[in-house]
């Protein structure tokens with residue numbers, strides 16, 4: 001088996017995506033501009049972002065025993081994401097998310113099957129995590145996450161957490177044992193607000209660092225990112241993109257590129273965030289979470305144009 005550097009524990013989902021002229025109001029019926037389906041899921045997208053950039057990534061999680069599940073597995077294989085520990089669960093349905101994209105903005109309705117199609121703590125392979133460098137997760141299934149983090153900690157594997165707002169709404173006391181094991185937590189603006197009750201990213205990040213998380217990186221959409229450690233805090237603006245088609249998966253792409261740059265290549269936080277901003281800038285110019293995810297050469301070309309002496 002290929003050596004896996006970055007293991008992702010979490011979700012893989014089929015995205016049904018309709019481009020719409022505007023978001024419909026209650027009782028309104030509108031015509032979609034297009035109807036598409038794509039492979040998605042926060043953790044799965046993240047692993048594909050890593051693999052496109054040449055990183056060796058593998059997925060721990062589950063699909064149902066249906067054709068959507070088969071399609072998601074096929075796409076992992078095409079993208080070179082290892083599926084040794086992807087489990088197909090009998091009599092469960094693969095989750096489908098419904099995504100509406102209007103003028104580059106999106107709303108997402110998440111499938112309830114997200115919570116029923118899952119692996120159990122006993123399904124976790126200790127050596128798969130122990131032999132990797134980084135474990136990345138969304139904490140979607142908490143018991144399994146706790147077990148995986150325990151293995152990572154015991155084996156000096158770094159821990160990275162994407163904190164979405166639905167998970168953050170479980171409340172600090174319910175997820176603190178997980179968050180405090182992280183080496184880096186990457187919430188978006190909503191996630192940071194939900195976990196700290198602070199509307200200001202600077203303040204929210206400070207709260208999280210004070211509680212004991214070593215690195216907090218809050219993604220701020222078109223405003224780039226905010227890096228916070230106990231020693232410094234800095235906003236890294238992103239690039240001006242005038243052709244924004246779909247921001248679905250922008251955060252996943254950012255996180256994947258950041259992980260590769262910081263944890264595998266060993267670049268500093270700032271350079272890693274600029275690289276990750278560039279990756280997300282390329283992603284948002286295509287429809288679908290993964291379509292626009294760049295390879296290394298594409299980021300190289302983009303940054304050569306945008307910045308002096310990046311590489």
Ligand SMILES: Nc1ncnc2c1ncn2[C@@H]1O[C@H](COP(=O)(O)OP(=O)(O)OP(=O)(O)O)[C@@H](O)[C@H]1O
Pocket residue numbers: 188189219220221222223224225238239241244247248249250251252253254276277278280281284
């Ligand atoms: N409108 C935009 N213009 C330029 N860059 C953007 C824009 N939206 C997102 N990005 C890039 O993507 C990164 C992540 O975006 P965002 O904070 O929206 O993540 P997110 O809400 O987690 O997205 P998702 O969950 O859909 O992946 C940003 O830090 C930035 O680099």
Ligand SMILES: [Mg+2]
Pocket residue numbers: 042162164188251252
């Ligand atoms: Mg996100």
